[in-house]
Amino acid sequence: MLTDTQCRTAKPKNKPYKLSDDKGLYLEVKPNGVKAWRYRFKLTREGVTKESVFAIGDYTSAPSGETPEEAKARRAGGRFTLAEAREERIKARGLVKQGINPAHNRQLERIKREQESATTFEAVAREWVSLKDWEDVTKARRLDMLERVVIPKIGALPVRQVTPVHILDVLKTAQEKNGPSVAAEAKRAMSGVFELAVSTLRADTDPVYPVRKALPANKTQHKRPLGTAEIGQLLRDVSGHGGRHETLGAFRLMWWTLCRPSEAVEAQWAEFDLEAAIWRIPAERMKKRKEHVIPLPLQAVEMLRALHGITGHHSHVFPGRDDRKKPMAVASFRQMLNVLSWSGKFSPHATRATGSTRLNEMGYSPDWIERQLAHTEPNAVRRTYNHADYLTDRAKMMQQWADMLDAWQKGGDVVPLRKIKGA
Incomplete structure (x- = not known):
């Protein structure tokens, strides 16, 4: 068997020569002075035995004071001591x-490592979204959240290298900057991405699972209807916010029409007929995939006419701050509410529950209210025969609603008047 002294002092000759160690391992000394570890083995396949040589790497003596990290990097570069070459020979024999x-x-391991490096979290996340059986608008919203909250932190990492520590950092940051609802959505989305990665052998485990309960559960009743005094205070706070006119305008439009937050922020000028005071949201933007016609109160028409001079040259009524070709994000509402200390007490989705509660108190027909909210009639038979939009009736209802909002915002202790029958 070889000694390290023999390996270190071996001199090159005119032709390559070998210094044998044990069990197929030998050191080949080349004329240019390179000393290379080789392992000779025999492999039998289908009854045929062939002799082959496996190149382990080059010889080196152990550097003085080398750290474990430095030794690992050296071996990755293909330089092995005598003891290390023997360890590689044992692995090869196995x-x-x-x-x-x-x-x-x-060769297969190298290809595997290259594939893992190329398979980033962002690549798998985009694949996960594309494979979901969702409407395009839902995919766009989920991808928008990932691009804002998750991908900036772990998108460039190979998916197999993402750890629970990375996940916890994403969740804590989302909780602080975007609120508990966004953090919960990010957690669900990341877990879905890793479910795909594991099922396609690109990851071994879901690193979200160990930290899934690290953050306190969001116990806020986000859809609790606000009382009239709370509505007034909220509207006053928002009016005094001094933020972007797009955010304030979209927030007011949501309250005046009781549309969904996403329907407000993604509104396009082509959808509005301000002369007729009508807003037609196309089917592809609606949750139920059916066009929704909304009557606009005078307050909404006036706001939109004024805003048209500012954003009318864009396709979206409320364009984004960074990319004016895209709509503003729903997260803008949550950020504004967080600044105003309303986060945890109210979420934009509670607007519709609030409007439904207050309009029912005002004595309006449940059919009118449900149609305003674009809800589907739960009774199949009734749904078949009830095609009425009640547009004229809803226009009167929503005008009174907008007037009540004005009164509450001014601080008036106004009790909703019951609708006069037949009005």
Whole structure:
């Protein structure tokens, strides 16, 4: 068997020569002075035995004071001491006993590492969204959240290298900057991405699972209807916010029409007929995939006419701050509410529950209210025969609603008047 002194002092000759160690391992000394570790083995396949040579790497003596990290990097560069070459020979022999060519195995491992490096979290996340059986608008919203909250932090990492520590950092940041609802959505989305990665052998585990309960549960009743005094205070706070006119305008439009937050922020000028005071939201933007016609109160028409001079040259009524070709994000509402200390007490989705409660108190027909909210009639038979939009009736109802909002915002302790029958 070789000694390290023999390896270190071996001199080059005119032709390559070998210094044998043990069990197929030898050191090849080349004329240019390079000393290379080789492992000779025999592999039998389908009754045929072939002799092959596996190139382990080059010889080096152990550097003085080398750290474990430095040694690992050296071996990754293909330089091995005598002891390390023997360890590599043991690994190679183990593969040969299994009928595996160690050279082929190393090639496969390299390809695997390259694929893992190319398979980033962002790539798998985008694939996950594309594979979901969702409407395009839902996919766009989920991808928008990932691009804002998750991808900036872990998108560039190979998906197999993402750890629970990374996940916890994403969730804590989302909780602080975007609120508990967004953090919860990010957690669900990341877990879905890793479910896909594991099922396609690109990851071994879901790193979200160990930290799934690290943050306190969001116990806020986001859809609790606000009382009239709370509505007034909220509207006063928002009016005094001094933020972007797009955010304030979209927020007011949501309250005046009781549309969904996403329907407000993604509104396009082509959808509005301000002369007729009508807003037609196309089917592809609606949750139920059916066009929704909304009557606009005078307050909404006036606001939109004024805003048209500012954003009318864009396709979206409320364009985004960074990309004016895209609509503003729903998250803008949550950020504004967080600044105004309303986060945890109210979420934009509670607007519709509030409007439904107050309009029912005002004595309006449930059919009118449900149609205003674009809710589907739960009774199948009634749904078949009830095609009425009640547009004229809803226009009167929503005008009174907008007038009540004005009164509450001014601080008036106004009790909703019951609608006069037949009005």
